[in-house]
Amino acid sequence: MFRPLELFIGLRYTRAKRRNHFISFISLVSMAGIALGVTALIVVISVMNGFDNELRSRILGMVSHATIEGVRDSVKDWESALAKAEKNPHVLGAAPYIEREAMLQGQRVAGGLVRGILPGEEPKVAEIHNKMKSGKLTDLFPGGFGIVLGRELAYKLGVDVGEQVVVYAPEIRATPVGAVPRLKRFTVVGVFEIGMEEYDSGLAIVHMDDARRLYQTDGPDGIRLKLDDMFRAFTVARELAAELGGLYRVRDWMQGHANFFRAIAMEKRVMFMILSLIVAVAAFNLVSTLVMLVTDKQADIAILRTLGASPGTIMGVFMVQGVVVGVIGIAIGTLLGVVLALNLEAIVKFIETKTGLVFLSPDVYYISDLPSDMQWSDVGLIALLGFVFSLLATLYPAWRAARTEPAAALRYE
Template sequence: MFRPLEFFIGLRYTRAKRRNHFISFISLVSILGIAVGVTALITVISVMNGFDQELKSRILGMVAHATVEGIDESVHGWQQAIERVETNPHVLGAAPYVEREAMLQGGRVSGAIIRGVLPDYEPKVSEIDRKMKEGKLDDLVAGGFRIVLGSELAMKLGVGVGDFVTVITPEVSTSPVGVQPRFKRFKVSGIFEVGMQEYDGAMAVVHMQDAETLYRLDGPSGIRLRLDDMFLAYSVARDLSGQLGQSYMVSDWMQGHSNFFKAIAMEKKVMFLILSLIVAVAAFNLVSTLVMLVTDKQADIAILRTLGQSPRSIMGVFMVQGVLVGTLGIFLGVGFGVLLSLNLTAIVRWIEHTFGVAFLSADVYYISELPSDLQWSDVSWITLTAFLFCILATLYPAWRAARIDPAAALRYE
């Protein structure tokens, strides 16, 4: 079987027992260092991917991927508008809504966003029906003046299912006794919890017709859309804007939350760079390993040179050895990193249960479990980065080996 000479000699050097056992120890440290660095990098990036996906699912479970609004205060002919937008192949569902600010009074007072929805349409664009802790979204009926509160908002108000809250709007009504604020009493029919304070602590849901009556509107505020790919929201919104005409405005979720997800993406990049330094430090342990090996093998190098092996070939021998040691560390690191990332949630849960600790307390954090989302593209980039570090670490020792003078090396042999 044909094998290049450099690979053959480098492999023999890797497998051979060392006269200086300290070199073997440093090689082992280099392998373990690279393995630990790659494992940490894969695990941390997977955890950041997990948080990113978890936050996206929670935020976009309540936020529409795209929104169609009228130039006027209300959208007229929303049924026809829904029929037109649903002809777009990327639109999975559409639902009308009313959204206004209000003050809610129960046992206590708190501000909130009132969202009027149609229970038959809303599940097409949000997950609120699957986030109900008490009651059902279908309990909202036109004219029933029932309200569904976020879990934290219900706690602020000191109310539960079956209690009544008074919704006070910013608008006022003129009556014979003077100007009075407009208000209506609603019965709490359900409580939802999506895991985001923005919604659990400041949102209430009513039937769209009741919201129109309360705010004296003659139609919904707009139409919320769910797409097959949320990252196509901008292009789909642009297409729909041209399709619907000048009487409608179309916006996408990125306009309201893009900075948040850009910050997460930036943190992921920064963590990748920082943790790559750990891999770099471990990889550059190969420098000391190979430098000592070159010193130990000076006589062998001199003999190979006298037999006609070129300096480039000598350089290749030690690069092969360094790359083989680095590849072993990378292989171990990828294996442990993938296994840890795939089982991280279960491992953390077991540690919490066994030792009675809570890494992410549900009383403080809205994500109480450590999420992990392993993406093979990240594993590939990490593997490639670590491999490049290993190659760079072999250049100087290999270059030093190629410059050894055979006569000087054999003088005292």
């Protein structure tokens, strides 16, 4: 079988027992460092992906992919608008809504958003029906004046299912006794928990007809959309707004949380760069290993040169050695990183069970598990990055070996 001379000699040097055991030790340290850096990078990036997906799913459980709102008035002919929206091939579901600010009073007082929905249509665009801790969305019906509260909001108000809450609309109505705020008494029929403080402590759900009566509107504020591709939300919503005609404002899920997701993306990039330095430092340990190896193999290099080996061949021999050490370290690190990333939650729970330590206490953190989402594209990028660092680390020692003068090297042999 044909093998290039550089590859043959380089692999032979890699397998051979070295006279200088310190060189072998440094090689093992370099290999272990690369493996450790690659493992850490895969696990950390997988955890960052897991948190990103977890937060994204929780936010999108309450926020639709896109929203079409009336600029000046409510959407009066909303049934027709809803039918047009559902005909779009990218729209998986559409539902009308009313959303206004309000003051809520139970045992205590708290402010929040009141969202009026149609319980039969809401599951098409949101996951709140799957997040109910008590009660269900179908307990909301027209004229029943029931209300579903976030868990933290119910706690702040000091109420539970079956108790009553007074909702004050931020509007004044004239009466014979003077101007008084518009208010209505609602009965708590359910409690939900999303796992996001923004919604659990500041959102109340009522039937859309009850919200319309409270706020004296003649229709919903807009239509919420769920799409087959959430990253095309703004484009699809804008097309629908143009098709519906009139004055509409279009918002997508990113606009309301752009800074939040931008911060997560920035943190992920920074963590990737910092941990890449660990891989780089480990890879550049190969420089010292190969420099000592070049010094140790001066006589062999001189003999190869006298037999006709070119400087490029000598350079290739030592590059093969460095790359082989790097590839072995990358392979071990990739294997360990993939195994850890795929089983991270089980490993963390096992450690918590055995030690009694709690990494993410549910009393403190909304996300009490350590989510992990390993993506093969990230694994491939990390392995490629480690390979590039290993290859760069071999250039100087290999170049130094290629400059060896045969006569000078064999003078004292």
